Amino acid sequence: MNLDKYKVSKSINLKDFNTKEVIEDAEKKLKKLRKKLSKTQDTMYAEGKYSVLICLQGMDTSGKDSLIREVFKDVNARGVEVHSFKVPTELELKHDFMWRHYIALPAKGKIGVFNRTHYENVLVTRVHPEYIFGENIPTIKKIEDLNDAFFHDRMERINDFESHLVKNGTIVLKFFLNLSKDEQKNRLLRRLNIPEKNWKFSAGDLKERKLWDKYQFCYQDLLNRTSKENTPWFIIPADNKPSARFILAEILQKELNKYNFKAPELPNKVAEKIEEFKAELNNE
Template sequence: MSQDYKQFKITKGPIKLADFKTDETFGLSKKDAKEDLEDFQETLFELQERLYAENRRSLLIVFQAMDAAGKDSAIEHVMSGVNPQGCQVFSFKQPNDEDYEHDFLWRHYDALPERGRIGIHNRSHYEYVLVCKVHPEYILKERLPNIRKVDDITKPFWDDRYKSIRQFEEHLTRNGTTIIKFFLHLSKEEQHERFMDRLNEKDKHWKFSAGDLDERELWEDYERVYEECISATSSDEAPWYIIPADKKWFSRLAIGRIIVKTLQEMNPDFPKVSKKQAEELKLYKEQLESEADKPK
């Protein structure tokens, strides 16, 4: 199955989320998606192995979304077939005291994937222009020199922060890290259903908090800041993908296919051996084969 997902790719703004469907499936069924998911996981494993062996580049995958959009389950299902040795997952919570002793990118830089590895950031450096833009009082915790009160946080402040993010990502791409960013686009109606599931099913109670409802009241504010953020930070080098998230099975399929396509375009390869190394390997093989011929 070879569906083209380029319509989800954003390389420049401005964008409006209302222009993107949350329930797109391309006419596929859940059964189709399951079969396709199993098919590309084998390809993903092979590509990851080549990336790890090459050990020159890395892939950073960023996940952002409204609450209950399915980030955790997407990561679990899509990446279930990869070798843990070559994959690193970081789920970022609220900054701690140590984080606030540094600039806002510090803890994210420290969590970047090493060469040869795939890094997944479940929430990311974008929280500082998303949650913090809806709740600008959080910025005061950073103790920035010219920010003493919320009124000091003006449009130029956010423009500079977007600029810092773009420069950060440009620096990473210049140094061998390919970046793809997923926004799981969930409808407010589907979020309502998923919150109800969390309240109705005992084994999902731990996922729910009263704060979820407080943030839901700010739905339009979050839509606005996501539009502004995606518009300001999408580029050819570090594109955003707006993924329909009302059907979890479809979002997993789309995410997996985009990751595979990105790795195929990176085209990692196993290291080539020199003529001298090839001759040495031949000798090693002969030595091992001679051992097998000796009587036990």
């Protein structure tokens, strides 16, 4: 597979990217790949030098939850931490907009998955700028203060944040699940037509759907402004879920392979006594 075609490495137009790609035997291929990811995480944990932050963004119904479940199914449960960021709490609003994300970062040796991320602060709040007033920012006095310059400045703060993480051993990989409006309609109808899926439906989904074009504009802008060589965005065609999961997993494994993780060797003093330790145990 040519994985480079998914990477945002220059200025892009979202309309140029496919929302659907069908890969033959995607589920079987993912099953094999999951085992490789599991071994990679085990070695990364043993080495203890790096952590991985995976950022997932996408429109409602783009398949983030099921993707996390399927891609990381075989990874040690202690090696993966998933955080889903909802509406900020009262406590979170008393801090700066990055605070709740910073305290959720993965420790070295672990994979952290942000299901919806710090980019909500330049996405949902840009579509609904009135939400910013809840942050009680001293310089923001009226809706006109929440202009493009405000959100572009926030994007620069995010770039600084991610650059800091990379310099301290966090591998940052960001994935936008690129869903078509027609497929979102099909998935919303499925939630309504299947009783067991009704609980997933929210009337708010229809409200946000009416703002589709505005969301697409905001996504395109943030992708262009925040995809850097050391913190890249990848645009994943999301209309076909099995293929989307496999593509993301393939990119993840390829990116992690670049770091050539190695488990530490035993100190010489210990290695020299391995046979002695075996004998001691066998003679108990």
